[in-house]
Amino acid sequence: xxxxxxxxxxxxxxxxxxxxxxxxxxxxxxxxxxxxxxxxxxxxxxxxxxxxxxxxxxxxxxxxxxxxxxxxxxxxxxxxxxxxxxxxxxxxxxxxxxxxxxxxxxxxxxxxxxxxxxxxxxxxxxxxxxxxxxxxxxxxxxxxxxxxxxxxxxxxxxxxxxxxxxxxxxxxxxxxxxxxxxxxxxxxxxxxxxxxxxxxxxxxxxxxxxxxxxxxxxxxxxxxxxxxxxxxxxxxxxxxxxxxxxxxxxxxxxxxxxxxxxxxxxxxxxxxxxxxxxxxxxxxxxxxxxxxxxxxxxxxxxxxxxxxxxxxxxxxxxxxxxxxxxxxxxxxxxxxxxxxxxxxxxxxxxxxx
Amino acid sequence: xxxxxxxxxxxxxxxxxxxxxxxxxxxxxxxxxxxxxxxxxxxxxxxxxxxxxxxxxxxxxxxxxxxxxxxxxxxxxxxxxxxxxxxxxxxxxxxxxxxxxxxxxxxxxxxxxxxxxxxxxxxxxxxxxxxxxxxxxxxxxxxxxxxxxxxxxxxxxxxxxxxxxxxxxxxxxxxxxxxxxxxxxxxxxxxxxxxxxxxxxxxxxxxxxxxxxxxxxxxxxxxxxxxxxxxxxxxxxxxxxxxxxxxxxxxxxxxxxxxxxxxxxxxxxxxxxxxxxxxxxxxxxxxxxxxxxxxxxxxx
Numbered sequence: 001x002x003x004x005x006x007x008x009x010x011x012x013x014x015x016x017x018x019x020x021x022x023x024x025x026x027x028x029x030x031x032x033x034x035x036x037x038x039x040x041x042x043x044x045x046x047x048x049x050x051x052x053x054x055x056x057x058x059x060x061x062x063x064x065x066x067x068x069x070x071x072x073x074x075x076x077x078x079x080x081x082x083x084x085x086x087x088x089x090x091x092x093x094x095x096x097x098x099x100x101x102x103x104x105x106x107x108x109x110x111x112x113x114x115x116x117x118x119x120x121x122x123x124x125x126x127x128x129x130x131x132x133x134x135x136x137x138x139x140x141x142x143x144x145x146x147x148x149x150x151x152x153x154x155x156x157x158x159x160x161x162x163x164x165x166x167x168x169x170x171x172x173x174x175x176x177x178x179x180x181x182x183x184x185x186x187x188x189x190x191x192x193x194x195x196x197x198x199x200x201x202x203x204x205x206x207x208x209x210x211x212x213x214x215x216x217x218x219x220x221x222x223x224x225x226x227x228x229x230x231x232x233x234x235x236x237x238x239x240x241x242x243x244x245x246x247x248x249x250x251x252x253x254x255x256x257x258x259x260x261x262x263x264x265x266x267x268x269x270x271x272x273x274x275x276x277x278x279x280x281x282x283x284x285x286x287x288x289x290x291x292x293x294x295x296x297x298x299x300x301x302x303x304x305x306x307x308x309x310x311x312x313x314x315x316x317x318x319x320x321x322x323x324x325x326x327x328x329x330x331x332x333x334x335x336x337x338x339x340x341x342x343x344x345x346x347x348x349x350x351x352x353x
Numbered sequence: 354x355x356x357x358x359x360x361x362x363x364x365x366x367x368x369x370x371x372x373x374x375x376x377x378x379x380x381x382x383x384x385x386x387x388x389x390x391x392x393x394x395x396x397x398x399x400x401x402x403x404x405x406x407x408x409x410x411x412x413x414x415x416x417x418x419x420x421x422x423x424x425x426x427x428x429x430x431x432x433x434x435x436x437x438x439x440x441x442x443x444x445x446x447x448x449x450x451x452x453x454x455x456x457x458x459x460x461x462x463x464x465x466x467x468x469x470x471x472x473x474x475x476x477x478x479x480x481x482x483x484x485x486x487x488x489x490x491x492x493x494x495x496x497x498x499x500x501x502x503x504x505x506x507x508x509x510x511x512x513x514x515x516x517x518x519x520x521x522x523x524x525x526x527x528x529x530x531x532x533x534x535x536x537x538x539x540x541x542x543x544x545x546x547x548x549x550x551x552x553x554x555x556x557x558x559x560x561x562x563x564x565x566x567x568x569x570x571x572x573x574x575x576x577x578x579x580x581x582x583x584x585x586x587x588x589x590x591x592x593x594x595x596x597x598x599x600x601x602x603x604x605x606x607x608x609x610x611x612x613x614x615x616x617x618x619x620x621x622x623x624x625x626x627x628x629x630x631x632x633x634x635x636x637x638x639x640x641x642x643x644x645x646x647x648x649x650x651x652x653x
Contacts, residue, residue: 002510009512023512027522055480057557061473062485064466068526073492076503083502090509136397142390152640153398157405159632162586163604164625167611168408171618179407182424211404218644263494271496274588281612294498294589301502302593310502318499325494 004030031067038063077318084312089305101312111313113288114296115320117202121292122269122324125206129265130258133213137220138250151221155214166278169208170195195279198287205275205290216261223257224250252337259336263328270321273298293317412436412622419618432619439623443606444598452602455517455591456584459524460577466527467576468569471535472561476547486536492529498589505593519594520587524580531576538572539565575646578639582632603628 008026017025042056084101088094105111136154140147160168172179173194181191194204231249240248251258276290277298284291284299297317301310406426411419412435413428474486508519542565550560591605601609607628611621636643 005511020516023516024518024522027511027513027518051480054477054557058473058477058479058482061477061557061561062470064525065470065489065527065529065532066485068523069488069492071507072504072523072526073495073500076500076507079503079506080500090506136394139390139394139397142387144387144391150394150398151644153402155644156633156636157401159582159636160405160408160625160629161582162588163607163611164586164629167607167621167625168404170611171411171622172404172407174618177419177618179404179424186424211401214401267494267496271498273498277588277592278608278611281608297498297501298589298593301505307502307506314499314502318495321494321496 034067035063080311080314083308084315086308088307090307091305094308097308101309102316104309105312105316110288110291110296114291114293117289117291118270118272118293121202121205121272122266125209125269126262126265128206128210129213129216130262132210133216133261134220134254134258136213136217137224138246140217140221141224151218154217158212158214161212162274163278165208165212166275169204169211170279173204195290196286198285198289201279201285201289205272208275209269216265219261220254220257223254227253255336256338259328259332263325266324266328267321270294270317270324293320408622408626412619412626414619416617416619435619435623436627439620440627442620443610445606445627447599448601448603448606451517451595451600452585452604455520455587455602456581458521459584460580462521463524463528463531463580464573464577466525467531468535468566468573469561470527471532472539472565473557474532474536475539476544476560476565477557489529489532493533501589501593508594514594515596515600516594517600520584520590528580531580534576535569535572538569542568571642571645574639574642578635578643579646581635585632 005023005026008029009022012022012025039060042051042059045051046053046056083094085096085098086094087097087100140150140154171177173181175181175191175193175196178194180194184191192200195201227250231253232245235245235249271294272292273294276284276292276295279285279290284295293313294317297310297313300306300313403426407424410426410428413431413433414435415432418428418432474482474489504519505514508514511518513519513522546564547560550564555563586604587602588604588608591602592608595601595605607624610624
């Protein structure tokens, strides 16, 4: 691959193309060649009547995604599996070392810490976010004037994300001049050192994550407004009180939305990187209390240049996320209610009756 | 092309801001319940917006003012020069240009490519379409961090380290999530349009470009805004690929600023505010579409 690019760039150099443009032009030439091959193959298949014209059109239309998938997702997945059995620092040739990377991972105390930090964060922050955003959405579903203003205010913090949010909260939780401890001081309490205290740092990041529940809140609000009024009216005629309405109508009706948010929220929480990186510049917080998994992977790959070990870490991460997602999917059968499954039930009941 | 004349009647039923009106939702609460809800909302709103206001107030203080300011929102000194000083302490305009380049190009690229692929999944009947769509959806569960090491090696072989290309190039191949959104959107448009155009002899590309793309305004705005916000704040990829000052983006610069000038709070807050500003501005311009887009992405 590298050789082809090198020779293409040499060719472009002879054509007096600007140095900065040579890499991208080489890539464009390569991709154009791939695309031409795909088109020719499909055209041949249509001529030979193996596939219809529509099928050929479909595959040409989706070819950008397929090429992108092979280049940036599928190919790299396979490649990183191969790399994970090697020892490579990007400079010397890669050396095959069998499962040594995975063995090392099993007894790596830093990795243990990274998994602990990441899972704790995901398992604590996702349920808290879910409860808070759903509660706020329920409040906002009440008919009062000016509800749009509230919606805007609650959503606004979601716009301060990534580095800007981390920088802001480093100062909000500054032990001496910060907002949090300033507020506690008004009540005569001396607050903890927050991000600078190994016992508090992760809890502080959880609080930070709660500040941006506005996005989820809007999703829940849309879900709540899809619930038919008839259900509530029928239940009220039967004498149900507010709690029964909430537990037996509202929650089951929005449960697919909750499920969607829990799955995406979990994956998102597992990917946390910026907070750990920014708080103690690429350090992982006090006593590694903010050593998130992705941060540890990043350090191994791009600070220590251990590409083989980082690839093994990536695969372990992949398996962890798959297991976690599978668990949530399995569990969902017990609490997620889908409207589309109802008619079958009803039919059965009629049959029995 | 008679179909496009119908365009105004084909409203996007899905991308629309949820309002308190409409069929759904619990019925009117009794007065006591409403007062309680509003009280909770007001208290919560203050709590949520306070750090944001405090950020603005801190950005206008002198360093000494920070140690006396505490929880107060009133900057005792209105120090507007923090903004010029903060921005003057690093090559702001170069970083801004890099940030804009690495955001605007991906926005345009991802909108077109995802729309094209989403259209194929929604409208062209072909063998293997269902299986392929399942594969597209399954990649949604795959975090990009898993493939970051080989991707880095790929871009290293392509000679693209320390340029914006590794951030820009992948967006030309569509994003699985947006492909899904476009497919759902196109499935709700009347299929008769496609049939009419096919009978008139239009090719699939023409049907996409002249009929479906012009009708996609709501979903284009929603996806463009989502893409803008995520790439404007993109930190992970920037931290990996951009190593020298020449191509650094604003979030990367802000992170570096935090570690160097970590003690000068007002300057830091002023810079953070400037970095956040485009997203806030965009939100107020396209609020309806953003809220609609977010609801659409979540409630399927």
